[in-house]
Amino acid sequence: MSLKIYLCDDQALVRGGFRMLIEAEDDLEVVGEASNGQQAVRDLTRRPADVVLMDIRMPVMDGVEATRALVEADNPTKVLVLTTFDLDEYVFAALRAGASGFLLKDARPDDLLSAIRDVASGEAVVAPSATRRLLDHVVQHLPTGTGERTDDPRLGLLTEREREVLGEVAKGATNGEICRTLYMAEGTVKTHIGRLLAKLECRDRVSLVLFAYETGIAKVN
Structure with a gap:
């Protein structure tokens, strides 16, 4: 079809x-x-x-x-x-x-x-393979890129491991790169990303990147 x-x-x-x-x-x-x-x-x-x-x-x-x-x-x-x-x-x-x-x-x-x-x-x-382009050309211009929403209640739903995965997603890392950085199996990475999408009510990895920067989990250089 x-x-x-x-x-x-x-x-x-x-x-x-x-x-x-x-x-x-x-x-x-x-x-x-x-x-x-x-x-x-x-x-x-x-x-x-x-x-x-x-x-x-x-x-x-x-x-x-x-x-x-x-x-x-x-x-x-x-x-x-x-x-x-x-x-x-x-x-x-x-x-x-x-x-x-x-x-x-x-x-x-x-x-x-x-x-x-x-x-x-x-x-x-714009993710995962092109997220770096988003970061290079877009995120630095986000008016909320300084992490002003640190009180977002959804942050409290995340485990420490999920925060780590979210941080890597925000850097533009692919699933394979997250596997190597955090010493996780690819299936586990996919599971964590699925949980992040559900907990943070995000539609896709683009939304995850924006959330990470807006809440201060990731920082604009």
Whole structure:
């Protein structure tokens, strides 16, 4: 069964290019498109997709508000944010709103296709392998990156081992690297990450990274 992809971008040429690229793949199909976030939310409310490629800056409703609307409605569609600007402040807001990752519009076609499949499978595009890029280019600009939410009650739910794993995730470590650093089996690492996601009510590793920095478990250099 093909993955259902929805396109949301205010430029018809961009949508057309994505459509041609995606529909050339046997396992992907475009099921709809919109020129603004409001239309996308309306369409996806009626018929969710597996992944929506969401532009950030659009008229009527931007990608941040559209992402927030989908997440708050518990819509199962995963959001992959697309942006022209590597340090676009709207990316931060979109990740906080619940986007599963972000990608530059000038990314290589293979990277875009891989990102779509990763997001659909539950992985976050900016993690684990690309979390370092998030840290290098995004986290230092987070206004809450100084660890202001140290009183978050969810911190009390974590074991010491879970805190250690969370710290490694925040550094951009892959599961294999966490295994070697903390001397754990890969299955154990996956179990800890699953528990972190559940206890902290996070959707993916992107959310874990943001939580770690916002609460001071991880520090901005």
